[in-house]
Amino acid sequence: MASRPVRHLISLDDLTDEDLRHLIERGAAFSANTASAGTAGPGRPLDGLVTGIYFAKTSTRTRTAFSAGALRLGGGVVTYGPGDLQLNTGETSEDTGRVLSRMLDVLVARTAGDPAEMRAWARQGGMAVINAMSADEHPTQALADLTTLLRHFGRVEGLRVLYVGEGNNTAAALALALSRFPGVEFELRTPPGYGLTAPVLEKATRQAARSGAVLRELHTMDGLPGGFDVVYTTRWQTTGTSKPDPRWRDVFAPFQVRAELWEGSPKAVFMHDLPAHRGEEVTAEVLDGPTSIAFDQAENKMHSAMAVLEWCRAS
Structure with a gap:
């Protein structure tokens, strides 16, 4: 796994005021670059990193946004639909997180359930976890x-x-x-x-x-x-x-x-x-x-x- 810092975004509470401002300013910069030049801007900050996209619930915009975004930043993408993981056959969520964290650098997840599951995955180590919607909050x-x-x-x-x-x-x-x-x-x-x-x-x-x-x-x-x-x-x-x-x-x-x-x-x-x-x-x-x-x-x-x-x- 890449030895880079890992930050999680499971709730907006995970962000300082400075983090929040940085993220919206950076998003606006990506948007402005695309509007003016037709590109996302220079650099491939996700080069060599793999992002997992797991959506247990339907999504058009958020799933496409993170998939396309990871690719535009130079990363690889692995996608999972609601029936793809062994969670459906009885594997525990904790074991699933332990396995994924050994293979992925980022996991973007929509469960529409309790965010505690994502918190557990975030404790596994080197995999960043991003909440793409839970029952109580849609931070992204x-x-x-x-x-x-x-x-x-x-x-x-x-x-x-x-x-x-x-x-x-x-x-x-x-x-x-x-x-x-x-x-x-x-x-x-x-x-x-x-x-x-x-x-x-x-x-x-x-x-x-x-x-x-x-x-x-x-x-x-x-x-x-x-x-x-x-x-x-x-x-x-x-x-x-x-x-x-x-x-x-x-x-x-x-x-x-x-x-x-x-x-x-x-x-x-x-x-x-x-x-x-x-x-x-x-x-x-x-x-x-x-x-x-x-x-x-x-x-x-x-x-x-x-x-x-x-x-x-x-x-």
Whole structure:
């Protein structure tokens, strides 16, 4: 195995403020290089390293982003689908991690379950572990989102961001990331009973108090202020989850993102982590309209993935 430093990204809590800023700035640099020159920039920091891509749940953007990113950085890639590992035949997760850590330099994993499994793999030694989505947090999505904000606005500080929809793992990661930046106002409008978890809300609120950000969560669309720079939503049915209330769509219906939201925020851009269901969480008019940067955001998943891969195994 290569004798290079190993860093893990299982939660945004694993990052210092300096690490977080470095990753989004590096992702933005990769994005800018690609836009101007059609390349990812000089160097092959993953040369001689092998990245495993294990997705127990479906993925289009994140799986492709890390696979393409590793290849563009000069590394090799081994991919595993949900039925490929001996976990399905009774091998323990610990034994699987012990084996993979002797053959891989990086493991990018989506389990949509408890991140404790990834923590166990990270203890095995020389293999960096990257959380490509767990049940409680989607840290690499937040990095892509902040990379997109930095590319579009030239800053993260001082932005006013409105999030509309379920307080899912994407919302959790956004709250934990944006609350570290001074002057940010992050307002969440989440359906009753579907907000951020108490631990995430408490942690993000503490971070906001420390950094000078403002975090609010309300469970109604009434009394919505204007002047937002960003309107963000996610699909209502998150990967690998279901809702116990058979009438949950009635609860979510008022939280659909429609063009009317731009009456109070005419300069706002629209963001969505995709995939999108037009006519549910967002109208086609918004998603496909001139304010939408959702597909730039999707492309930036690759650029931010490259930043994370480089950071995890850079010499």
